[in-house]
């Protein structure tokens with residue numbers, strides 16, 4: 001295949017809520033963004049539109065009083081981004097070179113040069129890979145099985161029901177504690193006899209009367225019918241290998257998330273899990289001109305509205321950077337597109353050649 005070279009002021013990776021919001025803003029700012037997103041691929045679990053494409057009811061996205069289906073919400077996001085002239089390219093990005101601007105991105109058939117890059121490649125929930133866990137109709141995913149308690153816990157399908165949470169870390173403790181607001185009973189299955197969760201999270205869960213811990217227990221199968229969803233699980237004792245069935249009406253897999261950041265390893269600063277580091281005041285990364293928004297830089301909130309909010313921030317940060325205005329870096333310094341660094345206390349400007357000048361206002 002011939003390789004086509006594309007050059008853009010703004011390139012966005014990912015068409016979830018973060019990437020599409022960044023597209024809406026940068027397109028309205030006349031920056032003609034190019035948004036690149038991976039094609040639908042069942043094996044690698046990607047769908048243009050991101051994680052919300054695999055869910056049904058979204059009840060907590062503001063502006064939709066009656067709720068909206070995930071795919072319908074993402075279709076609206078996309079139409080809005082198209083309306084202002086966003087260009088879309090469906091391709092896997094296989095390599096990036098962020099060592100100099102313009103940054104270079106490679107797909108199978110394209111080399112893309114970007115003056116600014118907005119990374120919105122999201123995160124993926126980790127799954128166990130057991131029978132019954134796949135998305136309906138192949139399993140009960142979206143029909144009694146979920147990986148997000150904040151998203152799905154309040155849905156009628158889980159209210160006043162017996163639920164099983166799988167995991168022993170902070171995510172599992174948080175999800176189990178949250179679910180006790182709605183559920184009749186929450187079981188937590190953990191493979192060991194000790195939790196990995198932090199002390200404070202453990203204590204909250206262990207004190208909660210609605211939670212019962214199933215120690216040395218692993219989930220091996222989720223059972224039910226397509227008409228009525230989950231009705232039981234098969235569990236295995238990790239000490240003696242014995243299996244038993246237990247009745248529950250819902251399962252939450254809470255064994256963590258994996259940010260989609262393999263591509264950027266060794267170039268962008270990340271936390272130990274692989275989330276890209278930004279500092280909260282802006283979406284700048286350690287490389288001037290590269291911004292990150294949505295779940296790829298957020299291990300805490302992981303919601304569509306927060307992803308969209310940081311997508312807006314990334315767009316405004318990229319606009320400022322292209323307008324030669326300073327943007328705050330994770331270190332607290334500010335940088336400009338010319339390579340000027342403004343110190344954290346805003347008193348000094350360090351020029352690209354190392355010359356230091358005062359940033360104090362001059363009064364005549």
Ligand SMILES: Cc1cc2nc3c(=O)[nH]c(=O)nc-3n(C[C@H](O)[C@H](O)[C@H](O)COP(=O)(O)OP(=O)(O)OC[C@H]3O[C@@H](n4cnc5c(N)ncnc54)[C@H](O)[C@@H]3O)c2cc1C
Nearest residue numbers: 014016017018038050051093121122151294295302303304
């Ligand atoms: C089952 C489920 C239900 C949920 N329900 C709710 C809910 O009710 N309310 C709510 O607020 N939140 C919900 N969430 C969370 C919400 O979906 C996420 O917080 C949100 O989608 C994050 O948006 P994002 O744009 O950061 O990333 P994502 O939505 O993850 O999108 C990232 C995109 O980047 C693409 N990508 C990744 N790597 C590459 C690459 N190398 N090349 C090209 N493209 C790439 C992916 O294909 C994907 O399309 C739910 C999540 C799940 C899994």
